[in-house]
Amino acid sequence: MDTNSTVTATASPKSLGVALLLTLLLGPIGLLYATVMGGVVLLVADLIALFVFLAAAPVGILLFVAVQIAAVIWAIKALTSQNAELLGQLPPGVATALAKLGLVTVGESERKAVTFGDPEAATGGLLWSIVSVVLIFALWSLAVRLELASPIFMPPPTEVLGQFITVATDGFRGFTLWEHLGISLYRLLVGFFFGCLLGIPIGFAMGLSKIMRGFFDPIVEFMRPIPPLALIPLSIIWLGIGNASKIFLLFLAALWIMVLAARSGVQSIRISKIHAAYTLGASKQQLLLKVVLPNALPEIFTGMRVAMGVCWGTLVAAELVGAEAGIGFMITVAGKYLETGLVFVGIIIIGIVGAAIDVAMRKAEARMIPWKGKA
């Protein structure tokens, strides 16, 4: 008897449709049909939700909904893990969506016997990302409801949302939220742009010429370990608290990173590529444009991602210290006047924008340098 037939022999004869219907209607009680253990666990969860409901009604309702969703998911998971063919009973598209959430595995990994330790088995748990976000908001609301902390320390999510709408429409200190953000992004992009514009050619020169390498080495080696934040006072002394000082600071933050990235990109080339290009009749200029530059692109791009991250952090810090506008300025002033809700709005936006920039850079990288990391 082979293993396949063992699996079918123990497969549950239960219907996925019945299980889903029962679970949708009865929640954890309906789930008992698909899995007794799941039903019991979620019944306990419902009990906890009931207590929470008594303390803070909206949070409790949220938890009830979450348990209901979990019950449906558990039903699918319990039945399909016993019998993968049940996946075929689902309408087309649903199985793929479930796979995306990380609930079921489809394709070749479906039959893998070794999963613990396999990096692939630890990817694509979108569902659990949703769970973690919901959980954070639930705990946050609960903490506020139970008055574990005063609103000065921890305003409720609703207040943060209200503050968000107010600054988005009415503004704060003469600028709307979008203008503050726009000013910050403008500084970021201009500083970063000039950092790249100067840094990449210097890196190339260092990678290609002994003289340039020797000349720039002490400057780069000295400047590189200085955290950009340490230069904030100097930038303010030299250029004041306006745009110029921020842009200068970001320019410096990006510059050294880009110099080093471009230099190592140039030097990462295999000598056989250079030899091939010359043998095939390339001039020095052609070699530079058609071989050295594209070869360095992957490392230049990695440098740009790092530089973007560093610049964003540096910018916010610089705006905290001295500025007249910008997202960092917004949260310092709000902090001074104990407008904690607004501080939260600022922090959340800084986080989201930072993450969005990185995602955008990664997307651009995948499009522009498809050969990266492939052999």
Added chain:
Amino acid sequence: MASTLTIDAAGMIYKLPDGGEVEALKDVSFQLQSGEMLTVLGPSGCGKTTLLNLIAGFLMPTSGKAMFGGGDISGPGPERAKLEKLITGPSPERGMVFQQGALFEWMTVAENIGFGPSMKGVPRGEIAGIVNRYLDTVGLQGFGEKAIYELSGGMQQRVALARCLANEPELILMDEPLGALDALTREKMQSLILKIWDETKKTIILITHSVEEALLLGERLFVMAPRPGRIHKEYNLPFAKRGLIEDLREIKTGDKFVETREEILSMIWEMEEEIMGRQEAA
């Protein structure tokens, strides 16, 4: 027949950073006629790559002379193409970065093959024709628009070969070109190299670690010896010519082939033993 390549008492001494010296080549002399196929065997470190780099013009000898077509070799040139070792997997110099040997992975297969002509300013339309012709020669019809990283090792080496050929060199230098390939692919590539040699009448020098490959492909064969690197023994062989008409497998099992193979194997075996002995003594 005109002599195309002349190596005259060439020596190459590498100076090491610690002040020491390595005599990679000593007093190497030979001539190669146009259209000849030479294979070179020898234990690793006996100066094979150094010899090819001298001929390609990537290195200048510390003594003696290298001449091609009547002129001194003073740098790389389109008349002498080098087919590099195929390297797959992480490059030893840089941990994370995966790189092909000498192919440009930011270009398609067609762009790689057309690189030489496009550097010379050949019009686009003509380049497309050249590319198609050489895709055909190496058996990669229809692969022109593929990316390099989509190809297997054997296919990549075909692209590299096509890129060499598209530049119309007179002499092709191959440094262990089939070393990284599996046995089956390797056999196919050996036939391909013989076919190209026959059809294009190029002069070819091929370095290999495989005694069989050296015997099958070389009209002439040098066995080199290390420390200092030198030509230890030369053979003139009939197998390459026969390989154009006969089956390679049959040639390999012939008496003369087996006898020569065993002779060379024990020669190299002895050299390796000697190297080991010297290392232990040191």
